[in-house]
Amino acid sequence: MRFLKSVYYKVLKFKNRLLVGRPVLVLMYHRINDVVDLPAAHLTVSVADFEKQLQYFTTNYQILGLRDNWTNLKKTGVVLTFDDGYADNYTKALPLLEKYNIPATFFIATENIDTEEGFxxxxxxxxxxxxxxxxxxxxxxxxxxxxxxxxxxxxxxxxxxxxxxxxxxxxxxxxxNGISYLPRPEYRSMTVAEVTAVEEHPLLTVGLHTHNHYPLGQLSYDDQKEELELSIQKLKELGVKKIDYLALPHGSYNTETIRLCEEFNFSGVLLANNYYSNIGNKHKKKINRILMPSLSGKKISEYLKKYD
Ligand SMILES: [Zn+2]
Structure with a gap:
């Protein structure tokens, strides 16, 4: 069964490649940090592993942005995205993105901007x-x-x-349980100044990730609309000029979400489904994304080759 499944996916991939071109791996990051809670380790990539990954992408892939043209690729494409708006995206990931001249989109949930509050x-x-x-x-x-x-x-x-x-x-x-909770600086969101700097940075793009980070697929049309409007308003207040992509919190959506994306005229929504994308996804405005864990060395290619 497993063998048949793997043959099926290989044929599908080959067919896709012939009809719609090379795959584009849209990678999803959250935190880039060396401080990490074990239960959430899959959402954090260490600074050293992140740099190793950037080096790997530079050598092996064609590096793209969400707004770039994904046709006529010479190699498999890779796109970097970061969800939630953690400050370390600015303080730790950005210096490395600059070092390797790699573009990225930061999808910022607006609720915690400029607060000490953790998610x-x-x-x-x-x-x-x-x-x-x-x-x-x-x-x-x-x-x-x-x-x-x-x-x-x-x-x-x-x-x-x-x-x-x-x-x-x-x-x-x-x-x-007698627990004292103190928000930790390593888990804070970006400040207003950091969001502004991201918006102005030539390598970076700001994307929408709603205000409260609710799973949109569990909300009514009106509540989803409110979430989107609130976060658009907040980002606009911070000087973000073009808001054209939405990363779905928890990857959750329903038909109303898709209807709203049409109404807001977004260029695309980003899922969290661990699958590769290609130009066809751009046309359908539904972009698959792959969660990138903290890996380095041979493990990077081992992990990504099943999507490539
Ligand atoms: Zn998120």
Whole structure:
């Protein structure tokens, strides 16, 4: 079965290559940092690994931006994108992007700009690490045992809550377990000055990632519209001139999301589905993306070759 599946994908890839040209690997990064919580390690790439990856891309791929023309490629294309708007994208990733002259798009969730606040998922992980082996959940009198499946399901449940409900839940959890939460500078979002500098930088483009980072596929048309309008307004206030791509928080969307993207006249939405893209995706305005983990050496090509 597995063999048949792999043959099927190879044929599909070959057909795609003949009909629509070479693949473009649109890579998705979040944090570039050496400070990392183990439960969220897949969302952080170390500074050293990031530089190794940039070197690998420079030698092996044709480096592109989202707005570039993806036709007549001489090599497999690669596009770099960063989600959420972490300050380290500016302080740690940018100096390396400059060193290798590599363009990138920063998709910034606007809620935490210019605050010390961490994102709720980073706060969840930070609190979880501080919990004892058994701990209390909000609204429960019995203790539960630490395990990664539990953490994952807590994260899924929290994703469904509104921002103040999340905060209440986390505060209650911290209180019940005697945890003190202090936002960490390594997890902060960009400041206004940093967002402005990103907008003005010739290698960088600012993209939309909503205001509250809610999964759009779980919201009504009106709520999705409000999320998009609010974040567009915030970015415009910070001087961002052209907002033409939306990276979907949690990769979540529904038919209303696609309708809204047409109404806002976006050039494309970026998914989080671990699949390669090509010029066909640009025409359909739905761009597949591949989560890039912290890897270096041979592991980079081993990881990417299944998409190439
Ligand atoms: Zn995100």
């Amino acid at each position: 709720w998922w980073d706060r969840l992980n930070q609190d979880y690490i501080q919990c004892d082996d058994t701990f209390f959940l909000p609204g429960s009198i019995d203790k539960v045992s630490k395990n990664n499946n539990l953490l994952r399901s807590l994260s899924i449940e929290l994703t469904k809550l509104k921002q103040d409900e999340k905060r209440e839940w986390l505060e209650e959890w911290e209180k019940k």
